Amino acid sequence: MAKHDTQLSDLFHALADPTRRQMLTRLAEGPAPVSELAGPTGLRLPTVMRHLSVLEDAGLIATAKDGRVRTCAIVPEALTPMQAWIEEQRSIWEARLDRLDAYVMNLMKEREK
Amino acid sequence: MAKHDTQLSDLFHALADPTRRQMLTRLAEGPAPVSELAGPTGLRLPTVMRHLSVLEDAGLIATAKDGRVRTCAIVPEALTPMQAWIEEQRSIWEARLDRLDAYVMNLMKEREK
Numbered sequence: 001m002a003k004h005d006t007q008l009s010d011l012f013h014a015l016a017d018p019t020r021r022q023m024l025t026r027l028a029e030g031p032a033p034v035s036e037l038a039g040p041t042g043l044r045l046p047t048v049m050r051h052l053s054v055l056e057d058a059g060l061i062a063t064a065k066d067g068r069v070r071t072c073a074i075v076p077e078a079l080t081p082m083q084a085w086i087e088e089q090r091s092i093w094e095a096r097l098d099r100l101d102a103y104v105m106n107l108m109k110e111r112e113k
Numbered sequence: 114m115a116k117h118d119t120q121l122s123d124l125f126h127a128l129a130d131p132t133r134r135q136m137l138t139r140l141a142e143g144p145a146p147v148s149e150l151a152g153p154t155g156l157r158l159p160t161v162m163r164h165l166s167v168l169e170d171a172g173l174i175a176t177a178k179d180g181r182v183r184t185c186a187i188v189p190e191a192l193t194p195m196q197a198w199i200e201e202q203r204s205i206w207e208a209r210l211d212r213l214d215a216y217v218m219n220l221m222k223e224r225e226k
Contacts, residue, residue, distance in 0.1 A: 005131045016125035018118045021198075028205040064221035071221060076206040083199050085134075086192055092141040093189040108177035108184060 004081065007059070011082045014058035019043065020051050024074060027061060031073035117194065120172075124195045127171035132156065133164050137187060140174060144186035 014020055023037050038048040052072060055061045059078045063070050127133055136150050151161040168174045173191045176183050
């Protein structure tokens with residue numbers, strides 16, 4: 001449970017940055033060398049490497065070095081735990097009488113005025 | 114697009130913390146006062162309020178004050194953009210010849226050894 005929790009935190013944290021999401025979107029088209037991922041970001045190489053390291057630590061990408069070139073590729077199954085968590089929450093949330101919640105919250109907001 | 118991007122970042126960031134996910138799981142059962150959400154965390158009230166404020170800023174919860182009691186409730190539709198993003202990525206990723214990617218990465222890792 002604790003391990004699963006850390007994994008979820010790492011995944012959500014990795015996706016909380018638009019540059020990292022942009023890198024993943026590029027990698028969805030196929031593996032790419034670091035230089036190609038760095039290009040559109042306009043960021044310096046050390047910053048790019050830090051973003052890639054966050055993605056790799058979360059298990060979202062794998063990297064391998066061939067000579068002086070490091071190539072990155074997505075790990076498609078990495079999204080599974082996050083997707084499962086969101087879907088589980090969503091089904092619980094929607095099963096609730098959320099209209100009643102909204103109604104109660106509105107009533108309370110009205111009283112607050 | 115920029116606005117959508119910020120919204121996604123806020124949502125992923127809000128869910129990247131186990132305490133905040135725990136609060137959402139509790140709220141999935143129904144609205145609750147801050148004191149009830151604070152209880153199981155063992156955190157001091159200002160810290161709890163900061164977590165709740167991150168959740169509220171991301172649009173995941175709504176809060177309303179009735180006298181001295183602030184009540185929180187989930188906003189079920191808040192998960193939609195995040196779920197859509199993950200599902201879109203996933204379908205792109207899976208459509209790719211990911212087995213070929215894995216094969217190439219393994220080849221490269223072998224050469225690295």
